[in-house]
Amino acid sequence: MFQQIEERLAAELERQLASRFDLRAKVSLEQPKQSSFGDLAIPVAFQLARQLKRPPKQIAEELATGLASFPGVASLEIAGNGYINVRLDRAAYASALVRNEDEPVRETAGKFIVEHTNINPNKAAHIGHLRNAVLGDTFVRMLRKRGRRIETQNYIDNTGVQVADVVAGFHFLEKQSPREVQSLIDGPSIRFDYLCWDLYARTSAYYKDHADSLAWRDATLHAIEAGAGELAELGRIVADNIVQAHLKTMYRLGIEYDVLPRESEILHLQFWATAFALLKERKAIYFETEGKNKGCWVMPSSAFRTSAPQSEESAGDDDSKVIVRSNGTVTYVGKDIAYQLWKFGLLGKDFFYRLWSTYPSGHAVWVTTDQPQPIPSPSFGGASKVFNVIDSRQSYLQEVVVAGLRALDFNEQADASVHFSYEMVALSPRTCVEMGIELSEEDKRRPYVEVSGRKGLGVKADDLIDKLIETALVEVEERHPEAPPAERRAVAEQIAVGALRYFMLKFTRNSVIAFDFHEALSFEGETGPYVQYAAVRAANIFKKYLERGQTMPRFEEALTIDVLKAGFESEPLWQLLLLASKADGAIERAIAAGEPAHVAKFAFQLAQSFNNFYHEYSVIAEPNASRRSLLLWLTQFVREQILAAMQVLGIQQPIYM
RNA sequence: GGGGGCGUAGCUCAGUUGGAUAGAGCAUCAGCCUUCUAAGCUGAGGGUCACAGGUUCGAUUCCUGUCGCCCCUACCA
Numbered sequence: 001m002f003q004q005i006e007e008r009l010a011a012e013l014e015r016q017l018a019s020r021f022d023l024r025a026k027v028s029l030e031q032p033k034q035s036s037f038g039d040l041a042i043p044v045a046f047q048l049a050r051q052l053k054r055p056p057k058q059i060a061e062e063l064a065t066g067l068a069s070f071p072g073v074a075s076l077e078i079a080g081n082g083y084i085n086v087r088l089d090r091a092a093y094a095s096a097l098v099r100n101e102d103e104p105v106r107e108t109a110g111k112f113i114v115e116h117t118n119i120n121p122n123k124a125a126h127i128g129h130l131r132n133a134v135l136g137d138t139f140v141r142m143l144r145k146r147g148r149r150i151e152t153q154n155y156i157d158n159t160g161v162q163v164a165d166v167v168a169g170f171h172f173l174e175k176q177s178p179r180e181v182q183s184l185i186d187g188p189s190i191r192f193d194y195l196c197w198d199l200y201a202r203t204s205a206y207y208k209d210h211a212d213s214l215a216w217r218d219a220t221l222h223a224i225e226a227g228a229g230e231l232a233e234l235g236r237i238v239a240d241n242i243v244q245a246h247l248k249t250m251y252r253l254g255i256e257y258d259v260l261p262r263e264s265e266i267l268h269l270q271f272w273a274t275a276f277a278l279l280k281e282r283k284a285i286y287f288e289t290e291g292k293n294k295g296c297w298v299m300p301s302s303a304f305r306t307s308a309p310q311s312e313e314s315a316g317d318d319d320s321k322v323i324v325r326s327n328g329t330v331t332y333v334g335k336d337i338a339y340q341l342w343k344f345g346l347l348g349k350d351f352f353y354r355l356w357s358t359y360p361s362g363h364a365v366w367v368t369t370d371q372p373q374p375i376p377s378p379s380f381g382g383a384s385k386v387f388n389v390i391d392s393r394q395s396y397l398q399e400v401v402v403a404g405l406r407a408l409d410f411n412e413q414a415d416a417s418v419h420f421s422y423e424m425v426a427l428s429p430r431t432c433v434e435m436g437i438e439l440s441e442e443d444k445r446r447p448y449v450e451v452s453g454r455k456g457l458g459v460k461a462d463d464l465i466d467k468l469i470e471t472a473l474v475e476v477e478e479r480h481p482e483a484p485p486a487e488r489r490a491v492a493e494q495i496a497v498g499a500l501r502y503f504m505l506k507f508t509r510n511s512v513i514a515f516d517f518h519e520a521l522s523f524e525g526e527t528g529p530y531v532q533y534a535a536v537r538a539a540n541i542f543k544k545y546l547e548r549g550q551t552m553p554r555f556e557e558a559l560t561i562d563v564l565k566a567g568f569e570s571e572p573l574w575q576l577l578l579l580a581s582k583a584d585g586a587i588e589r590a591i592a593a594g595e596p597a598h599v600a601k602f603a604f605q606l607a608q609s610f611n612n613f614y615h616e617y618s619v620i621a622e623p624n625a626s627r628r629s630l631l632l633w634l635t636q637f638v639r640e641q642i643l644a645a646m647q648v649l650g651i652q653q654p655i656y657m
Numbered sequence: 658g659g660g661g662g663c664g665u666a667g668c669u670c671a672g673u674u675g676g677a678u679a680g681a682g683c684a685u686c687a688g689c690c691u692u693c694u695a696a697g698c699u700g701a702g703g704g705u706c707a708c709a710g711g712u713u714c715g716a717u718u719c720c721u722g723u724c725g726c727c728c729c730u731a732c733c734a
Binding site for chain 2: 028030031032033034037041043046047049050055056079080081083120157160161162292293295296298319322323324325326327329331332333336392393394395396397423424426446447448450472475479495506507508510511512514516518519522523524525526527529530532533534536537538540541542543544545586589592593597598601604605608611612614615616617618619620621635656657
C-alpha cells in the first residue's frame with residue numbers, strides 16, 4: 001500500500017517537473033529522519049536548486065502547492081531548507097487496508113534462474129555452504145513473492161577433483177571396492193557424508209606427504225570422465241549419495257530445488273565440445289604456442305580485465321586464463337561457460353532429465369542425464385536473467401565466464417549474468433578454541449580463521465542444526481512441560497531453523513561472517529526467534545480472544561472512517577500500521593539492492609514495534625468495542641505482514657514458544 | 658606488483674544510493690512478571706564514522722592520497 005502511494009506521488013512530481021520547469025528527472029522519496037516530520041519526505045528541491053538557480057525552499061513551496069489536493073495526502077509542509085514533508089490521510093489509508101484495496105502482485109514475463117548451493121558432492125555440508133544456500137533460497141523467495149518466475153538450480157560438480165580425491169581415498173588408501181562402499185552406506189548408523197568428510201581430509205594430508213600419490217588423482221579423474229571401471233563406479237556412488245545427503249540437510253532448512261544440472265552431462269552430451277567450437281570459431285580463445293601456457297587454449301586477459309595496466313616489470317607475465325589444459329582436458333571455467341550458455345538457451349542443446357526425488361509437498365527435483373527418458377519432464381533453462389550465488393573469492397572466475405559470453409557476442413546475456421557474490425563464513429578464534437582446533441599465535445590475533453574442507457577444518461551444517469535444536473528444546477521443555485514430546489520437538493526445530501536462517505541473513509553479503517557458537521546459538525535480541533516470538537504473541541491474542549467465547553468482528557463494518565480516524569490519531573498506533581504496510585516495499589527494495597539482509601532487518605523492526613505495542617496496549621481487555629475492533633484488526637494486519645516477511649525469510653511460526 | 662573488498666559504540670553489525678539530531682543487537686548498570694506467558698518491555702552510559710585533503714548549499718556516503726586488515730591474482734574449483 002505504501003509503495004503505491006510512493007509511486008503515484010513520485011510520478012505526479014515528475015509530471016510537474018516536466019510541466020513547470022521543463023525538466024526530466026527521477027524523483028525519489030525517502031523516509032523522514034524523525035517520524036514527527038511526517039510520513040514521507042521529498043528532497044527533490046535540493047537537486048533542482050542548482051539547475052534552476054533558485055533557492056530550494058522556493059521550489060519546494062511551488063511544488064507543494066501543486067500537490068495540495070493529491071488523493072491520500074492530508075497535508076504538506078516545507079521544512080528545513082527545502083524538504084517537502086508529506087502527511088498521509090490516516091483514516092483513508094487505514095480504510096484502504098481494511099478493505100484490502102492493495103494492488104495485486106503482477107507476474108512478470110520471462111524466467112530467472114537462481115543457481116545456488118553447488119556443493120562439491122564429496123563430503124558433508126558446512127556452515128559456509130549454509131550461507132550460500134540460505135542466501136540463494138531467500139533471494140528466490142523474495143523474487144517469487146514479488147511475481148518473478150524462478151527456476152532454482154543446484155549445480156553438481158560430480159566429475160571434479162574433490163570427488164576424485166575421495167574416490168582415490170576409498171580405492172587407494174582404504175582399498176575398498178564399490179560394493180564395500182555401498183554396503184557401508186546401506187549399513188546401520190553410518191553417516192556417509194561425515195565419513196567422506198574425514199576421508200577427504202585424510203587423503204589430502206596423504207597427498208601432501210607423498211607427492212607421488214598425486215598420480216592417483218589423475219588416474220581417478222580420467223576414469224570418472226571416461227565413465228567406466230571401478231573408479232568411475234565409486235565416483236557415482238560417492239557423488240549420488242552425498243548429493244542426497246546435501247538435499248536432506250538443506251530440506252531441514254526448507255530449501256528445495258527444481259533441477260540438478262550435473263557436470264557429467266555437460267561432458268557426455270558434448271556441451272563443452274559445442275561451446276569449445278563456438279569459442280574457437282569466434283576467436284574468443286586461442287592456442288598458445290609459447291611461454292608457460294604453451295599447448296593450452298587460453299582466453300587473453302584483455303577479454304576480462306577492464307583495465308589493462310601491465311607495468312614494465314609485469315609485462316612479461318602472462319595472466320591469460322587457461323580454458324583447455326595442455327593435456328586436452330577442460331577447466332571448470334570452460335565447463336561453466338558451456339553451462340552458462342545453456343542457461344540462456346544459447347547452446348542449441350538440452351539435457352535429458354530424470355526424476356531425482358519428490359518433496360513431501362509434491363514438488364519434484366529433476367536431475368540431468370545423458371540418455372533419453374520415457375517420462376516427460378518440465379523444460380529447464382532458457383532464462384532471461386541468471387543469478388549465480390557463488391562466494392566472492394570466485395569473482396575472477398565469474399568474470400571470465402561473462403567475458404566468454406561477451407566474446408561470443410552475447411552481450412545482452414552477459415549483462416544479464418549476475419554474480420550474486422557473498423563473503424565467506426570463517427570461524428572466530430574463540431570458536432576454534434572451543435572446538436579444540438589448535439591455532440598458531442598469529443591465527444589467535446586474527447579476526448577470524450578460514451574454514452578448510454581439505455583440512456577437515458569447519459563446522460558441519462547438520463551438527464550446527466542439531467546443536468540449535470538441542471538448545472531450543474531445553475527452553476521449550478521448561479516452558480511447556482505438559483505438551484507432547486513430539487510437538488515440543490517440532491517447535492524446537494522451527495525455532496532452530498529460524499535462528500539459523502536469520503543468523504545467515506542478518507549480515508549483508510559483503511561482510512565476512514566470523515562464525516561464533518555463542519552468537520549463533522543466541523535466541524535473544526536481533527534473532528530469528530525474536531521475530532517468531534512476536535508472531536506467536538500476535539497469534540496468542542486471537543487464540544485467547546476466541547477461547548473466551550468472543551467472535552471476531554466484521555472489520556469492514558466495525559471500522560468506519562470515524563473509528564479509524566479516532567484510532568489512528570494515536571501516534572504509536574499509526575506508526576505501527578505505517579511500518580507494517582511497508583512490507584512489500586521493503587522486499588522490493590531488498591530485491592533492487594540484492595540484499596536479503598534488508599528483509600531480515602525489516603522483519604526484526606516490525607517485530608520490535610509489535611512487541612512494544614503488545615506491551616503497551618491490552619487488546620482483549622479493551623472495554624470500548626469499536627476500539628477493540630481497531631486493535632484486533634491492527635494486530636491481525638501486523639501479524640499478516642510479519643508472517644509474510646517470515647515466509648520470505650524461510651522462517652515458520654511455531655504454535656507456541 | 659596488479660585487481661577487488663573492508664575500516665562506524667567495548668564486541669558484532671545496519672545506515673534506503675549525497676540530506677534533517679549517525680542507529681540496532683550483544684555486553685555492562687538500574688528497573689518491570691497475579692496481565693494477550695519475561696525468548697519480552699523501559700531507562701542509563703558508551704562515537705574524532707581509520708587519518709589527511711578535495712568536490713558543494715550539505716559528505717559516514719562521491720574523488721585523491723596515507724595507514725591498517727582481508728580475498729583473488731593455478732594447466733584446483
